[in-house]
Amino acid sequence: MISRRDFLQVSMAASALYGTSGFGNWARLAAQQALTQDQLLEFETFGNVSLIHITDIHAQLKPIYFREPSINIGVGGNKGAVPHVTGSDFRKLYGIDDGSHAAYALTYDDFTSLAQGYGRVGGLDRVATVVNAIRADRPDALLLDGGDTWHGSYTCYQTEGQDMVNVMNGLKPDAMTFHWEFTLGSGRVNELVESLPFTSLGQNIFDSEWDEPAELFKPYKMFERGGVKIAVIGQAFPYMPIANPRWMFPEYSFGIREDNMKEMVAEVRGKGAELVVLLSHNGFDVDKKMAGNVEGIDVILSGHTHDALPEPVLVGKTHIIASGSNGKFVSRVDLDVRDGEMKGIKHKLIPIFSDVIAPDADMAKLIDVQRAPYADQLSEVIGKTDSLLYRRGNFNGSWDDLICDALISEREADIAMSPGVRWGPSILPGQEITREDIWNVTSMSYGEAYRSEMTGEFIHTILEDVGDNLFNPDPYYQQGGDMVRIGGMGYKIDVTKPQGERITDMTLLKTGEKIDPSKTYVVAGWASVNEGTEGPQIWDVVEDHIKKQGTIKLDPNNSVQVVGA
Amino acid sequence: MEFSRRDTLALGAGAVALAVLPFQVNAAADEAIAAFTGGADVAEGGVTLTAPEIAENGNTVPVSVDAAGATSILLLAAGNPTPGVATFNFGELAGSQSASTRIRLAGTQDVVAIAKMADGSFARAASTVKVTIGGCGG
Numbered sequence: 051m052i053s054r055r056d057f058l059q060v061s062m063a064a065s066a067l068y069g070t071s072g073f074g075n076w077a078r079l080a081a082q083q084a085l086t087q088d089q090l091l092e093f094e095t096f097g098n099v100s101l102i103h104i105t106d107i108h109a110q111l112k113p114i115y116f117r118e119p120s121i122n123i124g125v126g127g128n129k130g131a132v133p134h135v136t137g138s139d140f141r142k143l144y145g146i147d148d149g150s151h152a153a154y155a156l157t158y159d160d161f162t163s164l165a166q167g168y169g170r171v172g173g174l175d176r177v178a179t180v181v182n183a184i185r186a187d188r189p190d191a192l193l194l195d196g197g198d199t200w201h202g203s204y205t206c207y208q209t210e211g212q213d214m215v216n217v218m219n220g221l222k223p224d225a226m227t228f229h230w231e232f233t234l235g236s237g238r239v240n241e242l243v244e245s246l247p248f249t250s251l252g253q254n255i256f257d258s259e260w261d262e263p264a265e266l267f268k269p270y271k272m273f274e275r276g277g278v279k280i281a282v283i284g285q286a287f288p289y290m291p292i293a294n295p296r297w298m299f300p301e302y303s304f305g306i307r308e309d310n311m312k313e314m315v316a317e318v319r320g321k322g323a324e325l326v327v328l329l330s331h332n333g334f335d336v337d338k339k340m341a342g343n344v345e346g347i348d349v350i351l352s353g354h355t356h357d358a359l360p361e362p363v364l365v366g367k368t369h370i371i372a373s374g375s376n377g378k379f380v381s382r383v384d385l386d387v388r389d390g391e392m393k394g395i396k397h398k399l400i401p402i403f404s405d406v407i408a409p410d411a412d413m414a415k416l417i418d419v420q421r422a423p424y425a426d427q428l429s430e431v432i433g434k435t436d437s438l439l440y441r442r443g444n445f446n447g448s449w450d451d452l453i454c455d456a457l458i459s460e461r462e463a464d465i466a467m468s469p470g471v472r473w474g475p476s477i478l479p480g481q482e483i484t485r486e487d488i489w490n491v492t493s494m495s496y497g498e499a500y501r502s503e504m505t506g507e508f509i510h511t512i513l514e515d516v517g518d519n520l521f522n523p524d525p526y527y528q529q530g531g532d533m534v535r536i537g538g539m540g541y542k543i544d545v546t547k548p549q550g551e552r553i554t555d556m557t558l559l560k561t562g563e564k565i566d567p568s569k570t571y572v573v574a575g576w577a578s579v580n581e582g583t584e585g586p587q588i589w590d591v592v593e594d595h596i597k598k599q600g601t602i603k604l605d606p607n608n609s610v611q612v613v614g615a
Numbered sequence: 616m617e618f619s620r621r622d623t624l625a626l627g628a629g630a631v632a633l634a635v636l637p638f639q640v641n642a643a644a645d646e647a648i649a650a651f652t653g654g655a656d657v658a659e660g661g662v663t664l665t666a667p668e669i670a671e672n673g674n675t676v677p678v679s680v681d682a683a684g685a686t687s688i689l690l691l692a693a694g695n696p697t698p699g700v701a702t703f704n705f706g707e708l709a710g711s712q713s714a715s716t717r718i719r720l721a722g723t724q725d726v727v728a729i730a731k732m733a734d735g736s737f738a739r740a741a742s743t744v745k746v747t748i749g750g751c752g753g
Contacts (some may be wrong), residue, residue, distance in 0.1 A: 261677050261715075291671040292747055303677075305667045515748045526668045527745055549723075 085151050085168070085406050091183050096396040097386030098276035099325060100188040102181055105196025105353035106375035106473070108230070109206035109214050110490070111417045113170035113404030114475035116376050118358070119442035120158045123545055123615045126523030128335050133357035133372060144360050155378070155401035156358055162438050165478055168403060172377030174217050175409035175417055176402045180380050181221055182410060188384075190275045193223045194282065196353030196373070197331045200242065201230035202473050204489035205424055210238050213420035215245065220416050225249045225271055229287035229294075229331045229354060233495045236299040240266060251284020251329060253314045258291075258303035269314050278325055278387040281318035283347075285311070285330040285340075287354055289529045293519075295496050297581040306336070306526055308343055315346040324390045327351065333530035334372055341368035348392045349383060354530045356442070356472045360399045369395055376475060378402055428486040433596035435483055437604040440476040441491060444520065445533045445543075445610040449474055449491050452602060453588070454537025456595030457574040461501045461585075464558060465509065465539045467575035470516065470532030483596055485589075492576075492589045499576040499585040507567035510553055513541065518549040533610075539565065540609035547614070559609060644691050644698040644727065651689045651702070651729055652737050661738030662688070664728045673720045673746035681713035682730035682738060688714065689731075693741075694724025722746050 124134030135143055137157050146152045154164035155171065184191050199218060200211030211234050218226075225248055232239050243250045243266055253269035256262060263269060270283040288306045290299070315326055328347050330337050333354040341350055342365050349362075350370045358374030362383075373381040379399055386394035421428065441447040450468040457466035474491035477483060504512075512534065519529040533543075542555040556565035565571070576588040596602060648657070662682040670676045680688050680703070690700040703714040718726070723745045730738045 258671075289669055292669055296671060303671060305669075305671070309665060512748065518745075519747065522745075524668075527743075529669075 085403060087179075087407050090400055090403060090406060091180065093184075093187070093382060093384070093396075093398050095187045096384035097394055099278050099280065099385040099387055100184060100191035101327060101349065101351065101381075101383040101385070102184055102191050102193045103196065103351040103371060103373045103381040103383065104177060104193075104377070104379075105331075105351070105373050106198040106356055107174070107195075107214070107377045108198055108202030108375065108473040109200065109493075110172055110203065110377045110475065111174050111205070111213070111217060111420065113173035113176070114376060114490070115165050115170055115478060116172070116378050117161045117438070117440040117442060117476040118156060118158050119444070121444045121612070121615075123444055123521070123612070124335070125521045125545055126525075128338070128525070132359055132363060133334050133355065146360075151401065151403065152360065155403075156360065158442075161440070161476070162478055165476075169405035171404055172402050173404050173409065174221070174377060175414040176404055176407040177377055177380055178221055178410035178413035179407050180400055180402065184382055188276075192225075192273060192275060192280065192282070192327075193221060194327070194329045194351055195223045195226040196329060196351060197226060197228045197286065198230045198353065198375075198473070199226070200234060202490065202493055204428055204486050204493060205421055207489065207493045207495070208424060209420070210234055211242055215242055216420060217413070217416055219247060220413055223248050224273065225251050225282050225284065225329060227251045227284040227286050227329050227331050227353075228255070228267075229290060230494075232290055232299045232302065233294050235495065236301050239299065243267070251282065252286035252304075253283055253310055254288060254304050254307040255286050256303040256305075256307075258301055261303060264302060269310075270318055272318065272321060272323065276387075279322050280325045280327060281321070281323035282327045282329055283311070283314050283318065285328060285332055287331040287530070288336070293529045293531060293579075295579045295581065298495065306332070306340070308340065311340065311344050315344060319346055325349075325385065325387045325392055330354075333525075333528065334370070335525035335528060336530070337370050338363065338365050339525045341365035341370060349385070349395070351381070351383075358399060362395065362397050369397075371397060373399065375473065428484065430485045431482045432485055432488060432593050433483045433600055433602060435477055435481060435602040436479055437602060438476065438479055439483075439602070441474040442472060443532065445612065446535050446607050448604050448607070449476075450535035451537065451604050451607050452595075453492070453576075453592055454535060455604075456592045457499060457576070458538050460591045460595050461499060461574035462572070463501060463538070463574035464560070464571045465573045466537035467512075467573060468535040468537070469577040470520070470534050471577075472532060483602070485593065488589050488592050488596070492592060494577060496578065496583070497576055497588045498578065498583045499574060499588045499591045500578055500583050501572065501574045501585060503570045504573045505567065506556065506565040506569050506571065509539075509565065509571065509573065510556060510567065513543075513553045513556075514549050517543060517545075517552045521545045521552065522549070536609070540611070542611040542613060544613040545615055555611070641693065641698065643696075644693040647689070647691055647699055648727070648729060651731070655735075655737055657729060657737040657739045659739055661732070662728050662730045662740040664726065664740040664742050666726050666742045666744050668743075669745045669747060670720060673722075675717045676720055676744060677715065677717050678726055679713065679715035680728045680730075680740075681711070682728075682732075683712055684732050685712040685730040685738075686733055687731045688712070689729045690716070690718075691727045691729075692718055692720055692724060693727050695719075695721050720744055720746050
C-alpha cells in the first residue's frame with residue numbers, strides 16, 4: 051500500500067501552506083509538488099514473484115476523473131466490512147489524512163476541489179509507465195487483466211473492441227478474464243479472443259448446449275516465473291446471461307461453479323503449482339465467500355465491483371486484492387514462494403495520477419492512432435455542467451440523475467430507469483461536456499431507450515428484483531451492480547428485509563401521490579436485456595437533452611430513503 | 616432489467632402469479648416426499664445436488680444429482696405447481712448413481728433431491744435457485 055509516511059509527507063506540506071485543516075481549497079501546484087512518480091512507484095522488490103493486476107478499465111484509454119462512492123452498503127456478514135466502508139470511515143480505517151492524495155484517490159468527499167488540485171487519473175499510457183517500471187524491477191512479472199476491458203467508450207463501440215485489444219496488446223498481458231466483452235456478441239468475442247497473443251481464462255465459461263467447458267477459454271494457465279510454478283485460474287463474471295442480454299451470446303453459460311473451481315485448484319496443485327492465483331470477475335463479496343469455501347487459492351485478484359483497497363483482505367489463507375476501475379489503479383503484488391508454498395506477500399495499490407506519472411511515449415502514440423479517426427466526433431462540445439457529474443453510489447449518482455431527466459423530458463415519461471452499472475468517469479463543475487464524455491457513461495451494444503407502460507405493481511416488482519441482486523445477504527445471489535436508478539419517483543428501501551418487502555412508499559414526484567399498484571405509468575429507460583427493444587440510442591437522447599439545457603445544473607437527489615444500513 | 620412492452624405484459628402476468636404462490640416447499644412437495652420415503656427419517660448430506668444459484672433461464676435450468684450407493688433419487692422443484700420432476704432408479708450394475716436433467720422453474724424456489732440408499736435409509740439435499748427478471752452488472 052501507499053505507506054503512511056507518504057501520507058504524512060503530503061499532509062505536512064499542506065499544513066505548511068494552508069494551516070492545519072489541510073482539507074479543501076487545494077492549489078494545483080501545491081498538491082502536486084508533494085507528489086512524485088518515484089514516490090508513487092516506490093517499492094522494495096520482495097520475494098521471487100510479482101503480479102501486476104489491472105481490471106475494469108471500461109475502455110478508458112485517456113486520463114479521466116473518477117469519484118468513488120459515498121454509499122456502498124454491505125449486508126449480512128459483510129455489513130460494515132470493506133469494501134462497504136466509504137468517506138471518512140474509510141480514511142480512518144486505513145490511516146489516510148484528509149486532503150491527501152490517497153484521500154482523493156480512494157474516497158469521495160471534497161472531490162471537486164481535490165480533483166482540481168491533484169488532476170486526472172488513469173490513462174493507459176501512464177499505466178504502461180507503471181507496468182514498465184515494475185518489469186524493470188522484475189522482468190518476468192505476470193500482468194493479469196481482470197476484464198471489462200473491451201467496453202465503455204465511443205471508440206470501443208465504433209471499433210467493436212479493436213481499439214482496446216490493440217492498446218492492451220501493447221501492454222503485453224499474460225492472461226485475461228471477461229464480462230462486458232461478451233456484449234460485443236459471441237461472434238465478435240470469439241474473433242477477438244482467437245486473435246489474442248495471450249490466454250483467455252474462465253473456468254466457469256461453459257457451452258450452454260452441452261454444459262461442458264467452452265473450448266476457446268481455458269480454465270487455467272500454468273506459468274513458471276522466478277523458478278516458481280504458478281497456476282492462474284480464471285473466473286469470468288458469473289451472471290452475464292442475467293445481468294446482460296443472453297441473446298447476444300446464446301452459446302455460452304456461466305455461473306459461479308464453485309465445485310468446478312475446487313476441482314481446478316486440485317488439478318493445478320496436482321500438476322505441481324506452488325502458487326495458485328485466481329484472476330476473478332466475481333465481485334468482492336463473492337470472492338470473499340469463494341475464498342472461504344475453496345481451499346488452496348493463495349491470491350485472488352478481484353474485479354467487477356470496482357472497489358479499490360489499499361491493503362489485501364485475508365480470508366483463511368487467501369489474500370484478496372481489489373484494484374479499482376477505469377484505469378485509475380494498478381496493483382503490484384510481490385510474493386515470496388518457497389518450498390512449494392507462499393511464505394510472504396507485499397502489496398501496493400498504485401494510483402495512476404496522470405499529471406504525476408509520465409506517459410509512455412510508445413503507448414501514447416498507439417492510443418492516439420486508435421482515436422485519430424474519431425477525433426472530431428469525440429471532441430465536439432455538447433454543453434457545460436455547473437454540477438459535479440458522477441455515477442457511483444448504491445442508489446443514485448448525478449450522471450444518472452441527468453440521464454433520467456433526459457429520458458423523462460425527451461421521451462415524455464412519468465418515470466425513468468437507468469441501469470445500476472458502476473462504470474463511467476466523472477465531470478467536474480465548470481467543465482464542458484463532450485460527446486466522448488456522454489459515451490463514456492452510456493456506451494454499450496444495447497443502448498436503445500425504450501418507452502413503455504408499466505403498472506405500479508410491476509415497477510415495484512422490478513425494484514424488488516434488482517434490490518435483491520444487491521442486498522441478498524448471500525453473496526452468491528448478488529450480481530455486483532448497484533440499484534436501478536429511478537427518475538420521477540421516490541421510494542423507501544429497508545436493506546435488511548427479504549425480497550418483496552424491501553421497497554415501500556413509492557411516490558410519483560411530480561404529483562406527490564403514492565404509486566398505485568393497479569395504475570399504469572409511462573416509463574422510459576435504457577439497456578433492456580430483451581431482444582428487439584426499440585427506441586433511439588441513449589447517448590442521442592442525452593445529447594439532445596444537454597444541447598437544449600446548455601448548462602447542466604442539478605439539484606441534490608433525496609428521493610431514495612434508506613433504512614437498515 | 617428493462618423490458619419491451621410485450622415482455623412487460625407477459626412478465627406483469629407472471630408477477631401477479633408470483634405474488635399469489637408462496638414459493639416454498641408446498642403441500643404437494645411434502646406429499647411427494649412422504650410417498651417416496653414412507654414417512655421415514657431423512658438425513659441431511661450424502662447427496663450432491665448441483666444447481667445454479669441464479670438461473671440463466673428459468674425455462675431450462677440444468678440440475679444434476681449424485682448419491683453414491685443410492686438405489687433411487689427423487690428430484691423435486693418444491694415451488695412449482697407440480698413439484699415432481701423425476702425419480703431416477705439405479706440398478707445393481709449401475710456404474711455411478713448420478714443423473715442430470717433440465718427443469719423449468721416457475722419462480723425462485725428450492726430444488727430438493729432425496730436419495731434412497733441400498734440399506735433403506737434416506738438422504739436429502741436442497742438448493743435455492745433464484746429466478747430473476749434480470750439485473751444490471753457492474
